[in-house]
Amino acid sequence: MRAIVHEAKNGFEGLKVQEVEKPRLGDKDVIVKVHTAGMNRRDIAVVTKRHKAEDPALIPGSDAAGVIEAVGESVTKFQTGEEVVINPGLGWQEKSDAPPKGFEIVGLPDHGTFGEYYKCTEDHVEKKPSHLNFEEAGVLSLAALTAYRALVTRGQVKAGETVMLPGIGSGVLTFALKFAKAKGARVIVTSRSDEKLKEALSLGADRAINTNSNWNEELLDETVDLLIESIGEATFEKSLHIIRKGGTIVTFGATTNDEVKINIREFFYGQYNLLGTTMGSAEEFREMLSFLEEHKIKPQLDQLFKLEEYREAFEYLQETKNFGKIGFKLQD
Known part of the structure; x- marks a missing residue:
């Protein structure tokens, strides 16, 4: 062969x-x-x-x-x-x-x-x-399963919540966008590419901003409940500063440097949740396939x-x- x-x-x-x-x-x-x-x-x-x-x-x-x-x-x-x-x-x-x-x-x-x-x-x-x-x-399979576990199993996304997806464009994050919308969530995306921002909006993203912008200024009127982080050092500090107090960051990747710095006092006073995830089980794989069929997601x-x-x-x-x-x- x-x-x-x-x-x-x-x-x-x-x-x-x-x-x-x-x-x-x-x-x-x-x-x-x-x-x-x-x-x-x-x-x-x-x-x-x-x-x-x-x-x-x-x-x-x-x-x-x-x-x-x-x-x-x-x-x-x-x-x-x-x-x-x-x-x-x-x-x-x-x-x-x-x-x-x-x-x-x-x-x-x-x-x-x-x-x-x-x-x-x-x-x-x-x-x-x-x-x-x-x-x-x-x-x-791999991207959809990763997105499903990150968003549903680990992130416990709920209807009415606001989900943020920095660096939209990857297979995982395009699935996360579609899954979050199917769950009834509001979705904010970021990218350095205007074309990718436009494509994300066409898929149902509610808001799209440049990754290099000041997120806190751009999103003054937003409350981010759940953020899916896959970039690493380049965006992690911005992600931590944009999530609401008591909110959750789920991380599954690091397309930039793996190591990040956290102000631990700021972190524990903010009551933040930081969760790691990778891939998923066969049980979640079957759940994800059923979810795709139910919502006709492609x-x-x-x-x-x-x-x-x-x-x-x-x-x-x-x-x-x-x-x-x-x-x-x-x-x-």
Whole structure:
């Protein structure tokens, strides 16, 4: 089969498309013929950090949708021909405060989804939402699950609350925008791009401001209850100063520096809540898929690339040119 493979070189130079052996079916496995495989910023992190000579060749990728081509003898949940999406989380079945020991994400350390076929156990696939085509479903899983846990499980968003999403444009935050609106919340977004601000408003954002502006001056008339922070050092202090006293910040990423400074006295006097989150359980994955179907929510699909356009796709995402999700289309 054809796949994007990363060899033990630092960065994009280790990537190439090549023929690799098709996965072998195990007793409890399903083999999915991949139609579309979504990209995430995690894929950039994976290929830029793997540079040791002993690192084996790896097929990256965490998201995919396709058709089950084969099932093992002990598989009971699925049959050949069913349309499915891949759950990118491995080893986290039930909703809990944090992932269990041994939790992994598809695409490292084992092979991921950027190939024509993907193998996993039947517990790590779910039926494709009926209102989504393969292109939409293929770019769905990691970003939507991350947004759902951050906003719903951890943030406990409620109708009538005001949610702020700094740095709108990523797959996770475009899902968070749509989920928050479906929950009846008011949504404020920020971006350095006027075009992305306009796109966010067209998707239902109630207010859009420049990330580099003075948020407190711009939002004097707003009360921010919940803020989803994914930028890190560049915006964290501004996020802490804009949230209402007793409000909540949920953080799942750091596209700028990881380390931030907090005035701890100001923090505890403000009665703030700071929550971390990452990905989500299989239980939350199923909840999220049901929520999508109930509200007929679709991913914000930016564009799809051919496998041979891997370098262009990785650079496009690295430079944050996307508004929403991108991915690879493997089948016509």
